[in-house]
Amino acid sequence: MRRVVHRQRAFRRPLTDAEKARYLAQFDPALTGGQFKTGVELTIRSLLMSPSFLFRSELGKDDGKGTFTLTPYETASALSYLFWGTMPDAALFASAASGALANKSEIEAQARRLLADPRGRGEVARFFYEWLESPRAYVATKDQVAFPKLFATATSLDAIRSAMREEQDDFVTHVVFDSTKHFDELFNATYTFANADLAAYYGLPTAGVGATTQKVELGADSTRGGLLTLGMFLFGHARTTASSPTQRGHMIRASLLCDDIPPPPANVDTATAPATPGNTTRQQILAVTANGVCPTCHQLQDPIGFGLEGFDGAAVARTMDNGEAVDASGAINGLTGPQGEALTFNGARQLSQLVAANPRARGCFTTNYYRFARGFDAKGVDTCAVNKLKNDLVGSDLALPELFVKLALQDSFTKRRSAEVVEP
Amino acid sequence: MKIDRRNMLRGAGSAALAASLTQMFQMHRSRAQSAAATTKVVFFYTPCGLQVDLWHPSETGKTFNLKQLSAPLEPHKADSIFMDGVAMYPLTDHQGGSQQMLVGDDKDVKTMDLELGDMLKATSPFGSLQLGIQCRISKGGTPTVPHPHFSRVSLAEEVFPEENPLVAYDRVFSGLDTGMGAAAAALQLAQKKSVLDAANADLVSLSASLPTSEKRKIDSYTTALRDMEHRLSDPQTMMACNLAGFNPTGFTVPQVADSNQAAYNQADKRPVVGDLQMEIARLSLACGRTRAVTLLWEHTNAHHPIVGVDKFGVHDASHYTAPPGQLTGNATPEQIDAKLTAWNAYRVWYAQRLAQFVQMLKDTPDTVGSLFDNTIIFHCSELGLGHRTERVPFMFLGGGALGFKLGQAINFTGQVPAYTKDPHNGLQQLAHSSLLTIIANKMGLPLKGTRYGYSGPQALDPMSLGIV
Numbered sequence: 001m002r003r004v005v006h007r008q009r010a011f012r013r014p015l016t017d018a019e020k021a022r023y024l025a026q027f028d029p030a031l032t033g034g035q036f037k038t039g040v041e042l043t044i045r046s047l048l049m050s051p052s053f054l055f056r057s058e059l060g061k062d063d064g065k066g067t068f069t070l071t072p073y074e075t076a077s078a079l080s081y082l083f084w085g086t087m088p089d090a091a092l093f094a095s096a097a098s099g100a101l102a103n104k105s106e107i108e109a110q111a112r113r114l115l116a117d118p119r120g121r122g123e124v125a126r127f128f129y130e131w132l133e134s135p136r137a138y139v140a141t142k143d144q145v146a147f148p149k150l151f152a153t154a155t156s157l158d159a160i161r162s163a164m165r166e167e168q169d170d171f172v173t174h175v176v177f178d179s180t181k182h183f184d185e186l187f188n189a190t191y192t193f194a195n196a197d198l199a200a201y202y203g204l205p206t207a208g209v210g211a212t213t214q215k216v217e218l219g220a221d222s223t224r225g226g227l228l229t230l231g232m233f234l235f236g237h238a239r240t241t242a243s244s245p246t247q248r249g250h251m252i253r254a255s256l257l258c259d260d261i262p263p264p265p266a267n268v269d270t271a272t273a274p275a276t277p278g279n280t281t282r283q284q285i286l287a288v289t290a291n292g293v294c295p296t297c298h299q300l301q302d303p304i305g306f307g308l309e310g311f312d313g314a315a316v317a318r319t320m321d322n323g324e325a326v327d328a329s330g331a332i333n334g335l336t337g338p339q340g341e342a343l344t345f346n347g348a349r350q351l352s353q354l355v356a357a358n359p360r361a362r363g364c365f366t367t368n369y370y371r372f373a374r375g376f377d378a379k380g381v382d383t384c385a386v387n388k389l390k391n392d393l394v395g396s397d398l399a400l401p402e403l404f405v406k407l408a409l410q411d412s413f414t415k416r417r418s419a420e421v422v423e424p
Numbered sequence: 425m426k427i428d429r430r431n432m433l434r435g436a437g438s439a440a441l442a443a444s445l446t447q448m449f450q451m452h453r454s455r456a457q458s459a460a461a462t463t464k465v466v467f468f469y470t471p472c473g474l475q476v477d478l479w480h481p482s483e484t485g486k487t488f489n490l491k492q493l494s495a496p497l498e499p500h501k502a503d504s505i506f507m508d509g510v511a512m513y514p515l516t517d518h519q520g521g522s523q524q525m526l527v528g529d530d531k532d533v534k535t536m537d538l539e540l541g542d543m544l545k546a547t548s549p550f551g552s553l554q555l556g557i558q559c560r561i562s563k564g565g566t567p568t569v570p571h572p573h574f575s576r577v578s579l580a581e582e583v584f585p586e587e588n589p590l591v592a593y594d595r596v597f598s599g600l601d602t603g604m605g606a607a608a609a610a611l612q613l614a615q616k617k618s619v620l621d622a623a624n625a626d627l628v629s630l631s632a633s634l635p636t637s638e639k640r641k642i643d644s645y646t647t648a649l650r651d652m653e654h655r656l657s658d659p660q661t662m663m664a665c666n667l668a669g670f671n672p673t674g675f676t677v678p679q680v681a682d683s684n685q686a687a688y689n690q691a692d693k694r695p696v697v698g699d700l701q702m703e704i705a706r707l708s709l710a711c712g713r714t715r716a717v718t719l720l721w722e723h724t725n726a727h728h729p730i731v732g733v734d735k736f737g738v739h740d741a742s743h744y745t746a747p748p749g750q751l752t753g754n755a756t757p758e759q760i761d762a763k764l765t766a767w768n769a770y771r772v773w774y775a776q777r778l779a780q781f782v783q784m785l786k787d788t789p790d791t792v793g794s795l796f797d798n799t800i801i802f803h804c805s806e807l808g809l810g811h812r813t814e815r816v817p818f819m820f821l822g823g824g825a826l827g828f829k830l831g832q833a834i835n836f837t838g839q840v841p842a843y844t845k846d847p848h849n850g851l852q853q854l855a856h857s858s859l860l861t862i863i864a865n866k867m868g869l870p871l872k873g874t875r876y877g878y879s880g881p882q883a884l885d886p887m888s889l890g891i892v
Binding site: 017028030049240 | 751
């Protein structure tokens, strides 16, 4: 049992001598009645109740300058939870034990190792899953009459959603780890990932597509391609019976371009009237938002969402909506191109190209990854850290894995400041 | 500019771990108990609404007749207040309704059961107790339900109810005289103290390294340890309490890797799990372990069937215009009839459970009168008319000693001012928050401003509604 108590996994660091003595005391025969098993149980209960198990320490060592530097073990946890979402492995513990993690070169080496591991791919996929608000696809209710393909069998809906999740995870990790690794491919890819069921559901060619998810080329004339046309994105940001240019446009404006759009006034009925024959979703939206204060905000989001009208509320490509031809033209109002030109487009492909090329989108991506990595919105000195990363992604078109590693190499990753320190 | 020394401590575990810890915080609260008869409350949630005209009495006043769905409560009609014309404001659909029943609005950050618990922990070892009957299992028996359903500490932090009745029993009654013998009880107490001492020592060591700005991050943890410590040293802990006869069928929970597959989550075990959780609630109140219990029967997406009723669960049955197993789409007339029959069978089953619980409290003596006399039972579901949050089956049972005017039916429809803004614009039904205000008043919970109350034009005096 002494070996168990001496292990470092529970606290993600070696136990102090005082802690070892404390836990070994749980084997006192007065407590266990001489039962070894009881001693093990009490020790485990004690370990699991300890604040050192329940909280991740980032206390650091006082530098004497108002800053605190994480210990190697704390750095190991910071790295493993960032790139794997779980505790350090033996190699990382060994690196911490040797003190090597006090050096940035070792931090970089470990960061690259963690990212290259399958668990690193999983955590990157999780970032995209959260950034794109993908859980919405699981709670979105879809109407059986409007989307009969989803209900072809009792398990169709679950199977399609599951395939969409694989599509997204495989797509983003392919871009980040296997392909160009660059930001623009996230939007401009001419391929997706699908299994035979999803390919058939999307109306893609199914020849050569098997039961497992694989890369599927879309062709130059396909409206599908990139993050904005992933199934989970289109499916989750849509209504029960129809698409939603407002939801999709708001998502792009707020989460991909980091613009704040206020919620609708409290006395506005946001329920859209049932579709009437001869009116496309676009026409209905335009009709109900044309007056009063509505256009003020809607013109910032709906014209973006119109670009995805080539897809219905269940992520299937379409050319007709409610009996009328789809109009997928739109604009990113309020922003201009490098020459001051208006950002107008026609269809998802052109919309994706505009987003990919916009510096604001790259900055927003960086901001969101920083939030994901650090668990808070950057402010104060942390704003500088985010801005440095933004410059790398916007100015140098840094490969995405390099961006992730750079974050771990910033001083702010291993240093903490005291509340008593006053910033100049 | 002050810079927070942030991120020195982070939650180390997964969401499940955090939830478990939170639950521990809520479950382990300890203070001495008053010897006098105390007021108590039980929030009794049943899922997915009902056909309102088959529940609410047509008559108002003291002479009224129960309907098909409320008929199981006939033996307790004289001890009940049926209330028609109450809306679950501000919801328009039932997602999150089992949480909304405990708050008046989003402004109410903490649900009333936990708010009461914070106050009551001064007089009972567990400020409040959250018990669930298959309330976290979702369709297919795998994921946790996606919507807010549970008591909440904040808009971002929920307290998961304890679903395993054997674990709940052990937590609530551990340390009491359970007939294990003095020596065994002393050893168990010593073990608990030893575990707690180790955690305390770790906390002291950690606290020495923490700046003031960081200490608040472990406030809840520190409070939980202090409460546990108090409970272990409290004379009340060793109070004799008649726990004989618990778990008469010998229900067991064999260890499985996936808790969703645990015995307490099996559909055919729902009756016995329900019986045990209700018994724990009764014993907790009777033994002074707590004064506020939340009993959640499933959740708003309840997919687990009751054996013998149908195979899709009450949520599916409540979507009766859709085909079997579907929530949308057009069912045939025969399918609609079958779903309505199943829905009604579910609702009768829940009403039978409520009646059973009432009888259990009636049969339990309290310091003065019965447990039922001193306990407010607040029943609700989240839906009423036509899958909307109108005419929700709120009702009070018990609390006769607290001034509740039992044995009547009230209909508030058209009797209160209309809402003037969405989502209930124009509707003349009582906001359920008025009922929460009554509970707060009777439990002695001080309310500031509009806490748990409706701040719109329906600024009624809840104490003048004829309920108390």
